[in-house]
Amino acid sequence: MPRVADPAVRAALIESAARILATEGASRLTLRHLAQQVGTSTMAVYTHFGGMDALRLEVCTEGFRRLAAHLAAVARTDDPVADLFALGVAYTTNARENPHLYRAMFLDRLPVPAPVDVGLGAPAGRTAAVDGADGADGDQMAAITADLMEESLATFEVLVEATTRCVQAGRFTDPGGPRALAAQLWGATHGIVALEL
Amino acid sequence: MPRVADPAVRAALIESAARILATEGASRLTLRHLAQQVGTSTMAVYTHFGGMDALRLEVCTEGFRRLAAHLAAVARTDDPVADLFALGVAYTTNARENPHLYRAMFLDRLPVPAPVDVGLGAPAGRTAAVDGADGADGDQMAAITADLMEESLATFEVLVEATTRCVQAGRFTDPGGPRALAAQLWGATHGIVALEL
């Protein structure tokens, strides 16, 4: 019976939010400004995402999706080490092309749903507000973070696969398994990018 | 001739801000709430710090100062490796005792004074506002970040010194110097804490 939600509006919101983040900075990614850019009302953000925090989270997920696409576009040659290097270049290039999105993905604080409260005070105003927003999909934020985690892990897997090929080719030794090695490489690359920003 | 600024107010602001951060969360660290807790007006924040961002920065510096005190309180025994371990325990304990302060110090984004703009858009609203806040002490924020950096580096030096003793005692080998080793250790500890939060 109900009127169906327009997926184009949702896509436009994410798209425009990413563009604002990249060209105008994080401080301009506000509810009204975004709605005006998309040409819709502020309510669309709430019907599609539930709030600005959830939207920002979704933009992060989209950022990971694009990063994964960038990494997937790297060709696989016979030289796995060269591939790994190309992966690193693609990673830093992507970070350099939209530094604000990279900030949002890695450097900024995320509205973590607080799975375990520290148990000191107990107000937690915003979290409580989100939890009590609706009864039906009150765990919307948890689902979104799961999405984000899945996407980021998928991105990581690409790196793991590349390092595994390096190890299999006998080019690397792997003390602690390929995942630890990939984590170290990723950490180093991230450190470079973070320093650059 | 002028009325002299009260240092007690400044200290109370930092103290109360740290307490709010620890017991009520970062979202409750607002201008009005802080002023009410201290029992002063909102203007005190501006006369003493220049704004909320600068105050948050100062709270971070104070956090580093306390962390340094925690680390300095660790006794130096004959076993440098045990000392290093104790240092790590003190670090994680400090982080666990005030997780919000730790977040503010390491995980949250800081209002970086943007020494080099990325050169994409050019609004940078907040930064411009802070820069143009006053003519006399317009570089107040730069001085504060220098303070913070100095304090954090001093904290790091404690770790470097401990690892150096380990190396000198022949307990560790140091590929790349004690600083690189200390950075790796600190990174690992930080990773553990960040994961825990």
Add this chain to the structure above:
DNA sequence: CTGGTGAAATAGCGTTGCTATGCAACATTC
């Protein structure tokens, strides 16, 4: 004692995220 300087108090501005309400569009049902 007097004068002026500057810290602190009050009030208000513009903006923020969010919510309450109203309307119109769609999918379902007969």
Add this chain to the structure above:
DNA sequence: GAATGTTGCATAGCAACGCTATTTCACCAG
């Protein structure tokens, strides 16, 4: 095809945010 009811989106308004303009008055120099 018409009726119906559920739902997406628009409008208006709220409380709270950081910040600023203005005023008050406590302080110290002379």
